[in-house]
Amino acid sequence: MTDKVFTEDQRNLMIWCLEQMWLDFNPQEEQDAHNIIELVSKMTDVVPVKEVAHVHRRKDMDLL
Numbered sequence: 001m002t003d004k005v006f007t008e009d010q011r012n013l014m015i016w017c018l019e020q021m022w023l024d025f026n027p028q029e030e031q032d033a034h035n036i037i038e039l040v041s042k043m044t045d046v047v048p049v050k051e052v053a054h055v056h057r058r059k060d061m062d063l064l
Contacts, residue, residue, distance in 0.1 A: 004045035011044040
């Protein structure tokens, strides 16, 4: 399976859903969820960020 079929947002949503149910899982289900997370991560096309979303520039008020 070398094809990347999920976007990073899709992967994050699937992991979030599993995490929401984690407390209800028995040990076998926890292992299954962990395996799913690993598999989904391998099948995810992670796009590197081209530029920083926010840059903090110091102002005089930061020195207070």
